[in-house]
Amino acid sequence: MRLYLISLTLLILSRRSEGTAQAPWDVRRPNRTAGVSPAVHFAGGDAAQRSQLEQALGDAALLASKGIPINFNMYAAMEFFGALGYIIGTSYERIIQDNFARAAPHSTDAGYVNLTCDDPAQRCGSPTTAAYNAESGAYPALAFCPLFFQQRSMAEAIRYAADPDGGGHRWDLRNYDHNQALIVLHHIMHINAVGQPPITDVNTTYHGGENRALGPKYWKYLGIENERDNVAQTIRNADTCAQYAMGDNRLVSSSC
Ligand SMILES: *[C@@H]1O[C@H](CO)[C@@H](O)[C@H](O)[C@H]1NC(C)=O
């Protein structure tokens, strides 16, 4: 049932986002109608890559803004962040809300972002690195590697998952993983001016072994660990935040 709601949300989201050109993410001077904002700087990459980045930023901004305000009386929040008894009325509730507010495009209190395809930290050689945070000096920077541009857009991921003939399955959360909007929102959550306390990638030890809580299997393990109250950890896991925004079933009721 929960997965079904998440899938339904994704379908609705895809319909809502198609054809609505979103302004890029801009935490300092947001302007949804301005096209490429002067506070978003591109470096490197070709026109096709910039176009994909703009789409992904717009989708990520939409995802983040849908996390505000979070209705914690939803199964989804429990599945991602932990048992509601550990969240509602605690400082964690405010922290989660504020992090999404800072990640959303209409926030006015944060910085300014550079997007680069120039691999400033030379990490794109790794076969698994699609993007990374490259904060330096006053401004946050997000760096995008060739692998990023091989991923599906959010709309493509949703279409793929909905089409069993194409190999997809709408109830398999892995089909939505690694889409470009999720990757962008994941890294927005990492930006110093956004995640407070800092959102790092947290490990999970559930079901033996120790793994970074990335991807549906492991962030779900991390969420399950909340039986022992580790909301202090889930709120610091970027993938939990990004995937929650995508699966927030509050969208279902607000869209119907
Ligand atoms: C947003 O951008 C549009 C188009 O560039 C411009 O006309 C409008 O004045 C801007 N709004 C704000 C609040 O800056």
Ligand SMILES: *[C@@H]1O[C@H](CO)[C@@H](O)[C@H](O)[C@H]1NC(C)=O
């Ligand atoms: C971001 O872009 C601005 C304007 O091009 C530049 O002055 C600044 O140094 C850049 N910052 C980073 C971290 O790349």
Ligand SMILES: *[C@@H]1O[C@H](CO)[C@@H](O)[C@H](O)[C@H]1NC(C)=O
């Ligand atoms: C998290 O787990 C990975 C193995 O997947 C390990 O390499 C890394 O050191 C762990 N990180 C921390 C902070 O324990």
